[in-house]
Amino acid sequence: MDNQLLSFTEENYLKIIYLLTERHNGNEVSTNQLAEHTQTKAASVSDMLRKLAEKNYINYRKYQGVTLTEAGEQIALGVIRKHRLWEVFLVEKLGFGWDEIHDIAEQLEHIDSKELTKRLDDFLENPKFDPHGDPIPDAKGKMPSVSYQKLSEIPLNQSVVMMGVSVHSPAFLQHLDKQQINLGCGLKVLEISDFDKSYSILLDGKTTIFVSNEVAKNLLVSIDE
Amino acid sequence: MDNQLLSFTEENYLKIIYLLTERHNGNEVSTNQLAEHTQTKAASVSDMLRKLAEKNYINYRKYQGVTLTEAGEQIALGVIRKHRLWEVFLVEKLGFGWDEIHDIAEQLEHIDSKELTKRLDDFLENPKFDPHGDPIPDAKGKMPSVSYQKLSEIPLNQSVVMMGVSVHSPAFLQHLDKQQINLGCGLKVLEISDFDKSYSILLDGKTTIFVSNEVAKNLLVSIDE
DNA sequence: ACAAAATTTTAGACTAATCTAAAAATATAT
DNA sequence: ATATATTTTTAGATTAGTCTAAAATTTTGT
Numbered sequence: 001m002d003n004q005l006l007s008f009t010e011e012n013y014l015k016i017i018y019l020l021t022e023r024h025n026g027n028e029v030s031t032n033q034l035a036e037h038t039q040t041k042a043a044s045v046s047d048m049l050r051k052l053a054e055k056n057y058i059n060y061r062k063y064q065g066v067t068l069t070e071a072g073e074q075i076a077l078g079v080i081r082k083h084r085l086w087e088v089f090l091v092e093k094l095g096f097g098w099d100e101i102h103d104i105a106e107q108l109e110h111i112d113s114k115e116l117t118k119r120l121d122d123f124l125e126n127p128k129f130d131p132h133g134d135p136i137p138d139a140k141g142k143m144p145s146v147s148y149q150k151l152s153e154i155p156l157n158q159s160v161v162m163m164g165v166s167v168h169s170p171a172f173l174q175h176l177d178k179q180q181i182n183l184g185c186g187l188k189v190l191e192i193s194d195f196d197k198s199y200s201i202l203l204d205g206k207t208t209i210f211v212s213n214e215v216a217k218n219l220l221v222s223i224d225e
Numbered sequence: 226m227d228n229q230l231l232s233f234t235e236e237n238y239l240k241i242i243y244l245l246t247e248r249h250n251g252n253e254v255s256t257n258q259l260a261e262h263t264q265t266k267a268a269s270v271s272d273m274l275r276k277l278a279e280k281n282y283i284n285y286r287k288y289q290g291v292t293l294t295e296a297g298e299q300i301a302l303g304v305i306r307k308h309r310l311w312e313v314f315l316v317e318k319l320g321f322g323w324d325e326i327h328d329i330a331e332q333l334e335h336i337d338s339k340e341l342t343k344r345l346d347d348f349l350e351n352p353k354f355d356p357h358g359d360p361i362p363d364a365k366g367k368m369p370s371v372s373y374q375k376l377s378e379i380p381l382n383q384s385v386v387m388m389g390v391s392v393h394s395p396a397f398l399q400h401l402d403k404q405q406i407n408l409g410c411g412l413k414v415l416e417i418s419d420f421d422k423s424y425s426i427l428l429d430g431k432t433t434i435f436v437s438n439e440v441a442k443n444l445l446v447s448i449d450e
Numbered sequence: 451a452c453a454a455a456a457t458t459t460t461a462g463a464c465t466a467a468t469c470t471a472a473a474a475a476t477a478t479a480t
Numbered sequence: 481a482t483a484t485a486t487t488t489t490t491a492g493a494t495t496a497g498t499c500t501a502a503a504a505t506t507t508t509g510t
Contacts (some may be wrong), residue, residue: 032487041468108333113332
């Protein structure tokens with residue numbers, strides 16, 4: 001209990017606004033998008049936006065959407081930091097699979113103790129990325145910038161390394177597990193089918209696997225140097 | 226999220242009812258006691274008791290007090306199990322002092338995931354006691370029975386081992402730290418002052434320390450065999 | 451034993467977060 | 481360009497948990 005300025009719910013809204021804004025390259029987030037991600041109705045979102053705007057956590061232009069203020073962004077980054085650190089804990093220390101951790105981390109991210117976060121970070125040896133490859137904001141609230149590309153945008157025969165995923169659903173992650181596609185593995189697109197846009201991929205320079213266009217769009221990679 | 230049957234608040238009431246009932250050797254807990262421990266007013270407690278009784282988690286006789294039903298006790302023991310496991314984690318893995326962990330564990334105890342609790346328990350190597358010496362209920366909801374005695378009830382010159390504390394306030398625990406009184410240390414009461422009932426104690430067979438009657442009443446020990 | 455004190459419950463109100471239904475604003479399509 | 485569709489906001493209601501003030505019950509002291 002360091003300074004419980006915001007409710008669990010308010011923290012959640014700010015976190016979701018941050019992640020959606022990021023996904024839309026800084027563009028405003030709409031009420032309906034928030035309703036979808038908070039599992040509530042648009043009317044409830046409007047109410048909460050009015051409240052968050054009053055407290056100066058968001059820039060809210062009615063009917064136009066919202067962005068975070070500096071204060072709102074710091075709250076969001078704090079929550080995201082805790083979420084991702086706990087995900088590392090769940091996988092590295094407790095042996096959970098990357099497909100099993102999201103719902104638990106959604107709860108743990110709201111635990112309020114600066115000292116706990118600091119000690120957890122040290123215990124985990126100050127990880128820079130979570131088990132899905134997402135970067136972990138530092139204690140000052142600074143999000144490391146990463147520049148991954150979608151596998152679907154990489155030219156044929158370019159060797160790349162698997163760095164992250166842009167979808168976190170258990171179904172997608174389990175699908176990758178079955179094909180042995182993990183963070184850090186080497187990938188090279190050999191061919192894209194004219195018929196269904198599916199990909200033939202050389203995995204770790206050894207085996208050839210096939211993935212759908214849908215999968216290729218959600219694999220984040222960087223050029224192998 | 227396994228089965229969030231109860232709210233955070235309801236879980237807290239059940240936990241507190243359990244602990245107070247235990248402290249009173251199974252006697253009913255009063256509304257005012259609950260108000261004190263939940264940091265609310267008696268009126269609020271009455272409302273909540275009506276609700277918990279309706280859901281069959283407590284036996285509630287108006288004006289007489291409450292005890293837990295079997296169902297209520299199982300919920301309470303589950304929360305206490307999580308609280309104490311997390312306390313072990315905070316001390317053993319993150320290096321917190323036993324005086325710093327209560328407020329954090331109060332939050333962590335409501336994290337809802339059977340699998341998490343199971344894996345945490347294994348990670349901690351299935352501890353039977355928390356850092357204050359309190360027993361940890363097992364996964365089936367069975368509380369181990371322990372029989373500690375207050376140091377103040379032990380005859381002079383009887384060697385005992387320090388097993389727990391009956392007060393968990395940071396001030397008390399820090400006071401014990403300063404005197405180097407830890408779980409597992411050996412104690413022998415040499416003399417009780419007629420003047421102020423303070424105790425001369427031989428610590429680990431080596432040094433003599435002095436503690437007040439108030440401290441002696443809150444040290445839980447067992448006979449050294 | 452019974453009046454006074456203490457405790458507990460009830461009544462009525464408030465806040466946070468949600469909902470449905472209706473109104474207002476914006477976007478779209480011919 | 482304007483009617484229609486979509487999105488967003490507002491209005492009014494609901495639930496959980498809390499509060500204060502007043503009423504009911506139990507305990508205590510002489």
